Amino acid sequence: xxxxxxxxxxxxxxxxxxxxxxxxxxxxxxxxxxxxxxxxxxxxxxxxxxxxxxxxxxxxxxxxxxxxxxxxxxxxxxxxxxxxxxxxxxxxxxxxxxxxxxxxxxxxxxxxxxxxxxxxxxxxxxxxxxxxxxxxxxxxx
Numbered sequence: 830x831x832x833x834x835x836x837x838x839x840x841x842x843x844x845x846x847x848x849x850x851x852x853x854x855x856x857x858x859x860x861x862x863x864x865x866x867x868x869x870x871x872x873x874x875x876x877x878x879x880x881x882x883x884x885x886x887x888x889x890x891x892x893x894x895x896x897x898x899x900x901x902x903x904x905x906x907x908x909x910x911x912x913x914x915x916x917x918x919x920x921x922x923x924x925x926x927x928x929x930x931x932x933x934x935x936x937x938x939x940x941x942x943x944x945x946x947x948x949x950x951x952x953x954x955x956x957x958x959x960x961x962x963x964x965x966x967x968x969x970x
Contacts, residue, residue: 875930875931875932875933875958875959875960876931876933876957876959876960877933877959877960877961877962878959878960878961878962886926887922887925888925888926888927888928888956889901889902889915889918889922889925889926889927889928889952890902890903890927890928890930891911891927891928891929891930891943891947892930892931893929893930893931893932893935893939893940893943894932894935895932895934895935897935897936897939899911899939899943901914901915901918902914902918908942908943908946911943911946912946912949912950915946915947915949915950915952916950918950919950919951919952924951924952924953925952926952926954926955926956927947927952927954927955927956928955928956928957928958929943929944929955929956929957929958930958931943931957931958
């Protein structure tokens with residue numbers, strides 16, 4: 830056995846570049862196939878409606894909590910601040926429909942005050958967020 834050279838046994842290795850490529854592709858896949866929803870930090874009990882239908886698209890969102898706290902695009906504001914914020918948003922993003930997400934126990938007077946601010950900002954389309962009476966899906970009326 831002196832005439833035969835010894836064979837070196839190489840240890841198998843796993844290349845890092847293919848692993849990084851696979852991880853990047855998985856990350857991109859999950860980012861593209863995921864749906865992101867904004868969860869509200871406040872609990873609102875929407876009024877029910879038998880004709881509620883989902884509505885999609887760009888819009889401004891005004892939330893009115895049970896105790897009357899008003900939020901615009903997730904930021905708590907006073908009524909005067911709401912007027913200013915709406916006017917700034919119209920200048921920046923144009924005239925979009927307004928989705929009014931209000932607890933079903935909010936007084937009509939408070940809703941009327943909010944709608945007055947919306948009209949003062951020259952926005953005319955206001956949708957009221959509701960839930961279906963059968964509880965299957967949420968939507969807007």
